Amino acid sequence: MSALLRIEMLIMALCFFFIVFRTINRRKMQIQYSLLWLLIAFCMVIVAAFPQLLMGLSSLVGIKVPANLLYFLGILALLMLCFSLSSIVSKQSEQIKRLAQIAAIHAYVDKHGQPCAAAEAEKSTLDEEKGS
Amino acid sequence: MKPKVLLIIPAYNEEATILKVSHEICAYRMSERSFQLDYIIINDGSTDRTKEICEEEGLPYLDLPFNLGIGGAVQTGYLFAETCGYDIAVQFDGDGQHDIAYLEPLIQPLLQKKSHFSVGSRFIGERGAFQSTFSRRIGIRMLSGILNIFSSVKMTDPTSGFRAADREAIHFLAAHYPVDYPEPESLADLSKKGFSISEVPVVMRARAGGVSSISTVKSIYYMVKVSLAIVCRSLQKKQGGR
Numbered sequence: 001m002s003a004l005l006r007i008e009m010l011i012m013a014l015c016f017f018f019i020v021f022r023t024i025n026r027r028k029m030q031i032q033y034s035l036l037w038l039l040i041a042f043c044m045v046i047v048a049a050f051p052q053l054l055m056g057l058s059s060l061v062g063i064k065v066p067a068n069l070l071y072f073l074g075i076l077a078l079l080m081l082c083f084s085l086s087s088i089v090s091k092q093s094e095q096i097k098r099l100a101q102i103a104a105i106h107a108y109v110d111k112h113g114q115p116c117a118a119a120e121a122e123k124s125t126l127d128e129e130k131g132s
Numbered sequence: 133m134k135p136k137v138l139l140i141i142p143a144y145n146e147e148a149t150i151l152k153v154s155h156e157i158c159a160y161r162m163s164e165r166s167f168q169l170d171y172i173i174i175n176d177g178s179t180d181r182t183k184e185i186c187e188e189e190g191l192p193y194l195d196l197p198f199n200l201g202i203g204g205a206v207q208t209g210y211l212f213a214e215t216c217g218y219d220i221a222v223q224f225d226g227d228g229q230h231d232i233a234y235l236e237p238l239i240q241p242l243l244q245k246k247s248h249f250s251v252g253s254r255f256i257g258e259r260g261a262f263q264s265t266f267s268r269r270i271g272i273r274m275l276s277g278i279l280n281i282f283s284s285v286k287m288t289d290p291t292s293g294f295r296a297a298d299r300e301a302i303h304f305l306a307a308h309y310p311v312d313y314p315e316p317e318s319l320a321d322l323s324k325k326g327f328s329i330s331e332v333p334v335v336m337r338a339r340a341g342g343v344s345s346i347s348t349v350k351s352i353y354y355m356v357k358v359s360l361a362i363v364c365r366s367l368q369k370k371q372g373g374r
Contacts, residue, residue, distance in 0.1 A: 108195075
């Protein structure tokens with residue numbers, strides 16, 4: 001790989017790493033969700049700085065073209081990321097649903113006093129009428 | 133002390149029928165009953181005048197801040213039933229398809245403590261005028277089969293929204309209720325948890341007004357999604373000890 005290309009890759013990787021850090025520090029992303037991004041950014045810097053690692057790893061694993069290993073690992077990382085995002089979204093969706101439901105019930109209770117006050121009133125009226 | 137029964141009426145854009153349904157319920161309430169009857173409308177983020185009608189006519193309703201879908205709306209009803217300590221909660225459509233006259237037969241198994249959950253079926257006993265469309269019936273037959281094979285639940289009408297739950301079932305459903313196309317899946321869930329389910333013949337009417345929210349494409353998605361959910365649930369370990 002040419003020296004120029006290596007330098008370009010290294011600069012890009014470092015920029016990405018920097019952006020991830022900044023995002024965490026500016027509280028735009030919580031630490032637990034950024035861990036995977038940090039790992040990806042870190043790996044990008046390492047591979048850009050030491051491409052020999054990638055060559056060595058690919059021959060170890062049995063992949064002919066080292067770039068393929070890079071793409072494969074990249075896709076794997078993205079898949080894991082997407083899967084974790086789906087899990088997070090599912091959980092939050094459940095939480096939001098629950099909040100909406102509780103909010104609706106609270107609003108009703110606030111407006112009508114004790115829950116089912118209407119039911120209690122009807123019952124006592126009926127009982128009085130029937131003289132039971 | 134008479135048992136307290138709550139009708140849960142999920143309503144999404146049912147301005148055409150909601151008032152009529154509530155009048156029907158109020159008329160029924162006048163009759164002599166062995167149980168106390170209340171109802172609560174769940175406004176599921178309607179964009180028409182459903183909420184305004186409830187407000188103007190003084191109908192009891194819960195106002196969801198945005199649309200949750202039938203699963204979320206009905207679950208809100210179960211949560212409300214649990215909060216208010218109802219003995220029996222009954223899902224009742226806001227489009228006029230369900231006939232209040234069949235309420236008593238529907239909750240009989242619950243009142244007699246014969247089962248925890250009761251489903252009103254259109255396909256047993258006397259066949260009423262409304263039997264749904266042909267393609268829907270095929271779909272329902274398929275779902276019945278899948279439910280039977282994978283969850284050992286023998287239901288002739290698993291998509292029926294006319295169903296009743298006792299206190300224990302209310303507690304379970306308030307915590308666990310599928311978000312979309314919940315009717316068959318909730319039966320699989322209940323069965324897995326060890327609840328006994330019974331079926332009661334009822335007669336339903338065709339939709340009195342408004343439009344069904346399930347189109348043809350959605351129907352296919354419904355079948356696939358629900359079947360998948362039932363199969364997944366069947367693989368889960370049996371959870372007893374309600």
